[in-house]
Amino acid sequence: MSEFLTLSVTGARVHLDPKIGNIRSLIFRAGDRDLSPLHTAPWVDDPAILADETIPIVERRLSGDFFCAPFAHSDVETNPIHGWTANGPWEVDEIVQNSHFAMARMTLGRPVMGARVTKEVRVEAGVPILYQTHTISDGADGLTVAHHPMVQMAGAGRLSFSAKRLALTTGEMPVAGRNWLKYPAQSTDLSSFPGPGGPVDLHDYPVGKGNDDFITLVEAGSAPLGWTAVVREAEDDIVFVLKDPAVLPVTMLWYSNGGRQFAPWNGRHIGVLGIEDGCTAGAEGHRAAQGPNSVAKSGVRSALRLGSLTTHIVHHATGCIPRPANWAHVADISIRDRRLILTSDAGAQVTLPFKAGFFRG
Structure with a gap:
């Protein structure tokens, strides 16, 4: 992986792609096991696809996680899908590697709606967590953003979430005729979302076969931490x-x-679960996110308001641990006294070190 930037520390290794700023791969070492939580598309080394400029580079090099600004297609200004943050080159400003942590700081090579965007990626020795921070400074208008981690699912899984007030789909199907969720639809019960064949439990993976579906979950209340876990x-x-x-x-x-049966997907993008945390109007689009939309109507904002001397800081973390014996699913995740605590449905707990003040200072 000579073309990639590698951050390595005891127990963690991450490869970054400066050409588009994505996480190419992430590996945590747990005893005698390598844990690889993120997905890489099967065509990323195909010369014909890499040379096909009709395909956005974020899709040609689809892997791991990337930062979207704006999210998805923009109907406000001309951008490739998921914005230049996921398609343009990043300048590496600083790299630090020692026995305690490895870190890289990068700057996007072009502005996003007039804003400067920087990235910090960090792993710490003995901690199975990837920390990412994006800072968006100045600019103008309303900007949608999201992380785009993709989890590879070789088989079944069980999802759990921090409390949500609503789950919704919009009227446009991602791929018509290949959907196991109903469009449009909404529910406050994640275990019973409308589907064309009957209710779908969003806690179970997969929700279908041969499908492409997209749904937005809206956070509830003012909890200090939002989370998703997949067993x-x-x-x-x-x-x-x-x-x-x-x-x-x-x-x-x-x-x-x-x-997706069209190139470069060709029906071979299988067992991939995107967990895309954002400030957006879901699938409704960039312009819709700047005004009234289904997400905003539920009581949360759907775009970051840019402006001179305005700075937005977006923190995000991804981790992976071996499943403890008898854990069916995760009931809760919390942060307390520099510790991340995962609690099972039976009340058992796993405690990990967590970077002090990473969320909300």
């Missing part, structure tokens, strides 16, 4: 994704399970 059966581990819900009030789930 992966085949991998026998737990992947968890953490956010500040005040900054990223929605979590969008993308079920990519063979539904």
Whole structure:
């Protein structure tokens, strides 16, 4: 991986792609196991696809996680899908590697709606957590943002979430005729979302086969931590994704399970679960996010308001641990006294070190 920037410390290794700023791969060492929570598309080394400029580079090099600004397609200004943050080169400003942590700071090579965007990626020795911070300074207008981690699912899984007030789909199907969720629809019960064949439990993976589905979950209340956890059966581990819900009030789930039959997907993008924490109007679009929309009507903001001397800081964390014996699913995740605490449905707990003040200072 000579073309990538590698951050390595005891127990963690991350490869960054400065060409587009994404996380190419993430590996945590747990005893004699390597845990790889994130997905890489099967075509990323295909010369024909890499040379095809009709495909956005974020899709040609689709892997891991990337920062979207704006999220998805923009109908406000001309951008590739998911913005230049996911398609443009980043300048590496600083790299620090020692026995305690490894860190890289980068700056996007072009402005986003007039704003300067910087990135910090960090792993710490003996801690199975990837920390990311994006800072958006100045600019103008309303900007949608989201992280885009993709979890590889070799088999079944069980999802759990911080409290949500609403789950909703919009009227546009991602891929018509290959959907297991109903469009449009909404529910306050994540275990019973409308589907064309009957209610769908969003806690179970997969929700379908040969499908491509997209749904937005809206955070409830003013909890200090938003989270998603996935117990992966085949991998026998737990992947968890953490956010500040005040900054990223929605979590969008993308079920990519063979539904896209066109290039470069060609029906081979299978068993991929996107867990996309953002400040957006979901699938309604960038312009819709700047005004009235379904997400905003539920009581949260759907865009970051940019302006001169205005700074937005977006913190995000992704981790993975071996599944402890008898854990069916994660009931709660909390932060207390520099510790991240995962609690099972039976009340058992796993405690990990967590970077002090990472969320909300």
